[in-house]
Amino acid sequence: KRFVILISGRGSNMQAIVQMAKKRADIEIAAVISHKANSAGTVWAAEQGVPTAELLHKDYPVREEYDKHLKELVQSYQPDYVLLAGFMRILTPIFVDAFPGKLVNIHPSLLPSFTGLDTHDRAIADGVKIHGCTVHFVTPVLDEGPIIAQAIVPVLANDDADALAARVLGMEHQVFPAVVDYLARDLLQVNDEKKVVYQEPV
Numbered sequence: 001k002r003f004v005i006l007i008s009g010r011g012s013n014m015q016a017i018v019q020m021a022k023k024r025a026d027i028e029i030a031a032v033i034s035h036k037a038n039s040a041g042t043v044w045a046a047e048q049g050v051p052t053a054e055l056l057h058k059d060y061p062v063r064e065e066y067d068k069h070l071k072e073l074v075q076s077y078q079p080d081y082v083l084l085a086g087f088m089r090i091l092t093p094i095f096v097d098a099f100p101g102k103l104v105n106i107h108p109s110l111l112p113s114f115t116g117l118d119t120h121d122r123a124i125a126d127g128v129k130i131h132g133c134t135v136h137f138v139t140p141v142l143d144e145g146p147i148i149a150q151a152i153v154p155v156l157a158n159d160d161a162d163a164l165a166a167r168v169l170g171m172e173h174q175v176f177p178a179v180v181d182y183l184a185r186d187l188l189q190v191n192d193e194k195k196v197v198y199q200e201p202v
């Protein structure tokens with residue numbers, strides 16, 4: 001299966017996926033695309049021999065114009081799946097509707113709690129004792145869409161947002177590659193109730 005990965009900068013989730021894909025003949029990372037110039041993630045991916053591209057949001061004052069060009073760029077790689085790995089931009093239906101069932105995001109909270117930004121600050125402020133991350137199919141509504149997988153971490157008494165973010169990120173690096181493995185093996189389906197169901201591996 002062919003995957004295109006969209007990133008915003010650091011790209012540590014993307015790195016975890018690329019490392020895992022290296023061991024797999026059935027997974028090709030067709031491209032890593034960033035909306036920022038010279039991001040650490042694209043530099044790293046290029047060093048690994050993964051095709052990279054930049055489509056800079058600052059060149060497109062109108063969001064829909066950006067999304068139209070991003071759609072065309074992603075389509076040019078003919079991906080089976082498009083992974084939003086820390087892609088910190090809201091995508092309009094112009095983009096999202098072009099990849100039905102193919103678009104997968106990772107969000108740093110246990111959805112449906114804490115959609116949007118600053119999830120770790122808000123988890124601490126609300127006093128939750130369990131936090132985590134969610135990988136989900138993307139629909140045009142932000143941080144909605146069928147949940148594929150979640151991983152949990154404890155919130156510890158002295159946590160600040162950075163400490164909690166680091167703990168969650170460690171889980172992100174495990175759960176996103178695991179989902180890519182399942183996607184590559186066609187083990188995930190969305191049923192009539194819009195819930196993700198897993199097939200038994202053979």
Ligand code: GRF
Binds near residue numbers: 008086
């Ligand atoms: C991750 O925590 C992701 O869930 C969030 O932004 C962070 C991106 O990290 N939305 P990286 O670019 O994958 O290192």
